[in-house]
């Protein structure tokens with residue numbers, strides 16, 4: 001679970017794993033809204049709070065900024081909610097675009113955040129060993145059921161410490177020649193076979209770039225819409241890991257999916273930030 005703060009003046013939302021990180025997150029953000037409140041003259045730094053009558057002047061510029069951020073945080077501290085989950089933003093039902101490279105470590109914090117809170121995890125990933133390792137390191141307990149769908153053969157030697165006997169994990173190898181419709185059908189069947197009523201589903205798609213590269217824009221859009229509709233029946237969150245800057249076609253597909261995507265989140269140094 002994470003702490004959450006939503007700015008009252010714009011659409012900014014941030015989630016941090018530790019509440020103490022919120023001092024800097026909220027302070028920096030509020031300072032950006034009121035950068036005029038901080039000024040420098042004659043080697044002295046002054047700040048003048050836009051929310052109350054407090055003002056300070058000092059020669060210690062670094063200290064002044066930190067103090068001002070903490071002061072701004074105090075104004076919103078009671079609006080920081082603890083024990084929340086990013087998926088609550090979409091009521092555990094919708095499509096979340098994650099602006100992070102699917103293959104990078106940075107997204108693991110968000111991946112494990114979603115998977116830890118679900119009963120059924122279905123992950124379509126090009127690097128199943130990495131996902132298994134990330135889950136095993138981050139989670140206190142594995143989800144009730146995890147089905148990891150991969151385009152390659154699982155290398156059990158890459159995760160020697162993971163005891164598969166004690167985990168309810170299935171590794172499904174996907175034929176790379178399958179069409180998006182067939183991949184969708186495979187995922188749909190997995191949901192049918194494994195979902196228990198009322199259970200939260202976390203569906204990770206970390207092969208979005210491969211799908212867009214292998215198929216045309218239209219079929220890629222249809223694939224995501226079909227998965228989203230399929231998941232809407234079960235109740236769960238679909239996460240699309242994308243790096244729109246890396247691929248022009250991916251950016252085009254994402255534009256067409258604008259109505260389908262309910263929330264866009266970026267991962268920044270272990271913190272999660274909503275993108276407008």
Ligand SMILES: [Zn+2]
Pocket residue numbers: 007008009010011012029033
């Ligand atoms: Zn704001």
Ligand SMILES: [Zn+2]
Pocket residue numbers: 049050051052053054071075
């Ligand atoms: Zn103040």
